[in-house]
Amino acid sequence: MSTPQELMHAQFAQVFKIAALAWGDPAVAAARASASPQQTYVDMTTECPVKQLGDGMFRLTSMADIVAVTRNHDVVQGTTYLGSDRPAIPLGLDGPLHKQYRHMLDPVFTAKRIEPLGAQVRQLANELIDGFIAKGECDAFQDWCEPLPSIIFLSIMGLPLDQYENFHGFKNLILGNANVAAMTPEERLARSTEAVVWIQSYFNSNLDEREQEAAPRDDMIGWLLSAEFDGRRLSRTEMLDILGLLMIAGLDTVAASLGCFLSFLASHPDQRQRLLDDPTLTRSAIEELMRYESPVTEGTRVAKADIDLPSGVRVPAGSWMLISWSGANVDPAAFVDPLTVDFERKPNPHIGFASGFHRCLGSHLARLELSVALNVWHERIPHYRIAEGTELVYSGNPRAPHHLPLVWSA
Numbered sequence: 220m221s222t223p224q225e226l227m228h229a230q231f232a233q234v235f236k237i238a239a240l241a242w243g244d245p246a247v248a249a250a251r252a253s254a255s256p257q258q259t260y261v262d263m264t265t266e267c268p269v270k271q272l273g274d275g276m277f278r279l280t281s282m283a284d285i286v287a288v289t290r291n292h293d294v295v296q297g298t299t300y301l302g303s304d305r306p307a308i309p310l311g312l313d314g315p316l317h318k319q320y321r322h323m324l325d326p327v328f329t330a331k332r333i334e335p336l337g338a339q340v341r342q343l344a345n346e347l348i349d350g351f352i353a354k355g356e357c358d359a360f361q362d363w364c365e366p367l368p369s370i371i372f373l374s375i376m377g378l379p380l381d382q383y384e385n386f387h388g389f390k391n392l393i394l395g396n397a398n399v400a401a402m403t404p405e406e407r408l409a410r411s412t413e414a415v416v417w418i419q420s421y422f423n424s425n426l427d428e429r430e431q432e433a434a435p436r437d438d439m440i441g442w443l444l445s446a447e448f449d450g451r452r453l454s455r456t457e458m459l460d461i462l463g464l465l466m467i468a469g470l471d472t473v474a475a476s477l478g479c480f481l482s483f484l485a486s487h488p489d490q491r492q493r494l495l496d497d498p499t500l501t502r503s504a505i506e507e508l509m510r511y512e513s514p515v516t517e518g519t520r521v522a523k524a525d526i527d528l529p530s531g532v533r534v535p536a537g538s539w540m541l542i543s544w545s546g547a548n549v550d551p552a553a554f555v556d557p558l559t560v561d562f563e564r565k566p567n568p569h570i571g572f573a574s575g576f577h578r579c580l581g582s583h584l585a586r587l588e589l590s591v592a593l594n595v596w597h598e599r600i601p602h603y604r605i606a607e608g609t610e611l612v613y614s615g616n617p618r619a620p621h622h623l624p625l626v627w628s629a
Contacts, residue, residue, distance in 0.1 A: 237519060240272045241541050247278065250516075250545065251615040254482075257511065257549050257558055264546045269532040276539045280546025282553035282570070283529040288540060289575025293524040296577050308460035310577065317576060323448055324461070327439075330583040336371070337591050343370055344595040352599060355629030356606065358622050363596075364477035368588055372469030376462070377438030378425065385421075389414035390470045422462050426455065439465070468581050472515055473588050475619035479512040480505070480593065482620055483560075485605045493562060495601050498594055504562040505589045510569030511560050513545035516616045518573060544570050545618075603627040 241247050246263045250256035260280065263270075268281035279285050288294050295313045306312050309320035326332065344367055351357040369387055373380050425440065435441035443458045453461075484491040494500055520542055526534040534540060548569050549557040572579035579585070605611070606624035613620055 237276070237539060237541070240276045241278070241517070244270065244272050244278060246270075247541075251613070251618075254611045254613060254620075256545065256618075260513075260543070260546045260549050261551065261557060263543070264550045264552075268530050268546075269528060269534075272541065275535075275537060276541065277532075277534055278541045278543060279528070280543040280550070281530060282547040282550040282568075284532075285542050285544070285547045285570065286574055287529050288520055288526065288542065289573070289577065291526060293526060294520045294522055294540075296518075296520060307464070308457050310460075310464055313576065319449065321580070323446065324580060327442065328581050328583055330587075333584045333587055336375070336584070337587055339374065340367070340371060340588050340591040341595055343367060344592045345599070348596070348599045353629055356624065356626045359481050359625045360474075360478045360620050360623040364481065364619075364623070365474045367477070367592060368473035369470050371588060372466070375439050375469070376465070377429075377436055377440045382421075385417070386466065386470060389418055390467060418463070418466065419459060422459055423455070426458060465581070468579070471617055472579075473585050475514040475614075475617035476509065476512070476585065476589055477592060478619040478623055479514050480508045480589070481596070481625070482605070482611060482623055483508060483512060485603055485623075485625055487560070488602075488604075490560060490562070491597075494593070495597055498597070500562050501590050501594055502586070503564075503567075505586060505593070506567050506569065506571075507560055507562050507564050509571035510548045510554070510564075510567060512618070513548045513571055514617045514619060515571065515573070516543065516545045516618050518542045518544065518577075544573065600625075600627050 246259060246267075250259040250263070253259060263278075264280040268279065268284060270278045272278050279288065292314060296311055309317055309324065312320060344363075347363050347367060351362055357363065365387065366383065369383055370380055373383060373386070378386075426444070429436070429440055429444060435445045440462075443453060443461060446453050448457065484494070490504075494504055520540045522534050522536050522538045522540065524536045526536075528534065547553065548571060551557055553568065554564075572582040572585070603625045604627070606626050609624050611620045611623065
């Protein structure tokens with residue numbers, strides 16, 4: 220029987236293999252390396268909406284194909300818990316069991332439930348801006364976009380805020396956002412495994428301590444400790460799975476979105492002025508920028524049976540599918556003038572938060588954080604631009620600028 224560490228190595232090796240197949244596609248590589256990949260995604264979607272990337276791997280970019288696949292019960296998400304061969308909860312589950320877990324978790328993240336967090340987001344956004352506004356410049360991604368949602372996440376979870384650097388660094392290793400280019404495959408496997416071991420150990424220790432307390436605290440970990448599933452309390456395994464999912468989502472996707480959105484608005488002062496003139500446009504602007512920028516560029520699915528796509532292609536059972544949210548979000552068959560950014564676009568059926576059974580659990584929280592944060596930024600720093608001579612470099616998935624040097628009149 221394989222040890223947990225051996226299973227982790229095998230799982231990361233599979234992730235790296237899928238990434239290598241994706242990067243081996245010239246179109247995907249060009250899109251990931253570009254600060255403005257939208258035209259490349261349009262070309263991929265219109266010229267070759269389904270492409271075989273290698274043995275048992277298909278890239279899907281059309282909206283119709285992707286929506287059909289993500290709503291097909293013969294397609295699974297395929298995620299296993301790191302260090303185990305069982306499906307991760309709830310991300311790796313499908314069918315009735317997945318529906319049960321989502322039924323338990325969804326009420327925690329409704330728009331009404333998370334609305335009170337807006338005041339906390341506003342306060343923190345202002346406090347972070349206080350630290351650099353007088354300088355007339357900052358690295359907006361490093362100084363604001365990353366710490367803001369990460370600190371909010373730690374607060375929601377009930378975790379010490381001084382753990383930010385640890386979680387941030389290990390999250391980057393797991394997702395490949397750290398400086399992994401210089402690492403050998405063996406080094407990256409070792410570092411990624413180390414990151415997961417630390418995170419799991421930390422969560423286990425925290426749960427041990429919290430279980431000894433007289434009453435659950437009013438935070439996410441407190442909720443997990445008192446939650447019931449199918450008439451029983453959650454097991455430690457279930458709690459660790461859910462915490463791991465929330466950590467990756469809470470520390471990365473909103474930060475990437477803020478980075479992409481600020482970069483766009485800094486480069487398009489006419490669009491930014493519309494938000495300054497009418498802040499009520501911010502919410503619809505977020506939907507359009509989520510479509511156009513697509514910070515979470517892609518996901519994966521596995522076919523349990525042969526799948527006949529609307530485009531006419533058959534995906535054989537056992538095949539992996541690289542699902543391009545970015546491609547679908549600029550599909551000319553789904554959007555009029557997909558390369559035009561229209562803050563009042565209606566309808567706007569983007570899938571920036573994914574689609575189907577595994578649609579983003581925290582989309583309401585993400586929308587709240589993005590809306591409040593951008594409004595605060597524009598209240599404090601209405602006129603800004605990217606520092607002269609800057610060439611932005613983006614990570615692949617999630618898509619975000621490594622650095623975003625902005626300047627303004629102090």
